[in-house]
Amino acid sequence: MSEKNIKILSIENDEFMKIFLKDIFWIHGENREDLNIFSNLKKAREFLKNPENKPDIILMGIGLPESDGEKIDVKNGFRFLEELKSNPETKNIKVIIFSNFGDKEIKDKALKMGVCKFLVKGEYLPQDILKIIRETC
Secondary structure, three states, X not given: OOOXXXXXXXXXXXXXXXXXXXXXXXXXXXXXXHEEEEOOHHHHHHHHOOHHXXXXXXXXXXXXXXXXXXXXXXXXXXXXXXXXXXXOOOOOOEEEEEEOOOOHHHHHHHHHOOXXXXXXXXXXXXXXXXXHHHHHO
16 A cells, blocks of 8 residues: 555444444555544543554544443543543544534534544545545644
8 A cells, every 4th residue: 555554543432433434444445453443432541541552543523422331422522632632642642523513612622622623424425534534644
């Protein structure tokens, strides 16, 4: 492959979107091991504890559950972003929000917290998402 492989951590609780994301990278030539997808923030935090797992970029929703079976809440996503950006080990990881929540207030708050891009699901084709990720990295 001529393009650089990118280590991506995705936090996505929707099963359809998990398959969709895997397919984007499979169809467009990325190796699947470059993409790690977790359904909740607890699993993502555990993954990030190992420095070898440090991704180039995090692709996440903003309304996420803390753990499986818990309620989806935008406060959880903002809390995770705050933790990420206040930790010296993770503060420079690039973050793209890929969410159903397109409210201007939510988007503005995320961008002020250091998010590189805020994408609303349904507004981008799969190849556009991959291009945005590659350009961001």
